[in-house]
């Protein structure tokens with residue numbers, strides 16, 4: 001059975017209502033990485049939970065315990081487990097999404113208030129933190145449920161849900177929850193799941209829908225250099241003491257070259273080079289150097305060769321420098337020597353790399369480079385969180401269903417991509433449930449996830465809702 005025409009008609013007719021639901025969700029600043037917003041992440045969990053209940057989904061808010069962030073012990077936000085449908089004749093699909101978001105302040109350079117959804121009438125853009133990552137896609141699933149409930153339509157498959165509020169901060173507590181549920185077998189929430197669908201990434205460009213079969217892993221470091229007991233006057237102590245910031249910049253300058261080569265021995269070398277056949281996969285994607293440059297808003301692509309740029313994002317590791325905590329960054333010309341500074345950087349990982357294999361190389365290299373500085377300051381190295389990379393089998397019926405749904409909704413053949421970002425739980429689902437996982441993105445490559453002015457195009461939200469619903473029908477129709 002294919003998606004009935006009245007499903008798409010309902011989605012079109014209720015577009016404004018769905019956008020209001022997105023506005024309500026964006027208004028809750030559920031920033032998982034900021035202890036000051038922890039209550040908002042919990043509020044978001046309760047908001048979603050009551051929406052799911054009102055749409056007929058049985059749920060449980062699962063306590064994930066506590067963790068330490070910035071030296072503070074905090075309760076983790078609850079995860080939401082849900083189920084609707086128990087027909088043994090139907091397939092069972094597990095949907096994952098996250099309701100936490102990255103930090104956002106207007107002063108970062110946003111043109112609008114980040115936690116107030118702004119609808120641009122000229123472009124149709126729905127602008128606000130979390131619009132594309134990942135509140136829009138989660139609400140897309142709710143829109144599908146609402147359409148079926150209102151139209152009195154049976155869902156074509158049984159659905160299970162797992163929504164978390166810590167994805168942007170390492171998915172703490174979630175792996176344990178999943179493994180516990182899997183152990184419970186028939187009594188567990190994930191029993192009988194046939195495949196997983198995650199909508200939490202983006203098209204490559206602004207015109208071609210995508211299905212995604214790979215994600216990079218991640219290992220995130222904080223390195224701290226500490227020296228004097230307090231901040232110092234640089235006129236009194238400059239060239240008289242070892243300066244923590246000088247040491248830190250020297251270390252951070254030894255991690256990666258401006259053209260992306262990772263300088264830590266053994267990391268780039270762990271990844272086999274692509275052969276000509278694999279390179280063709282990248283050349284054949286609908287993508288151009290102009291797409292990457294349009295998405296970032298500057299002509300700064302690392303190469304003029306499309307395959308090199310795509311492989312840099314999808315099948316090579318990358319090391320990015322994110323920031324320095326404790327440094328002077330305000331206006332004016334303060335002549336301070338900061339007493340303690342922490343540099344943050346992360347490495348995106350690809351198979352066969354894992355945090356376990358890569359972290360010892362990072363620590364050994366940093367310690368050796370620090371020793372070469374002959375500084376009397378103290379270096380400490382912490383790994384804040386990590387996750388393994390994941391690659392799926394695209395010949396599975398789950399992908400076949402998503403290709404057919406994309407053709408039906410967008411009248412286009414999707415790009416098949418690997419994603420540069422990370423969703424640590426993906427591999428946990430694939431391995432612990434032993435099922436195929438599909439990433440079915442809703443948003444576009446220029447949405448600005450994690451950036452200022454994050455947006456989701458109205459058409460992606462509405463057609464994306466149809467895509468998610470249509471995918472369920474296509475999955476139901478395939479004899480697996």
Ligand SMILES: C[C@H](N)C(=O)N[C@@H](Cc1c[nH]cn1)C(=O)O
Nearest residue numbers: 133167168169170200201421422
């Ligand atoms: C791809 C997904 N939407 C995403 O943004 N994931 C984050 C996960 C993360 C890990 N540490 C902090 N955030 C990402 O890839 O950065």
Ligand SMILES: [Zn+2]
Nearest residue numbers: 133168449450
């Ligand atoms: Zn994100």
Ligand SMILES: [Zn+2]
Nearest residue numbers: 098133134200
């Ligand atoms: Zn996300």
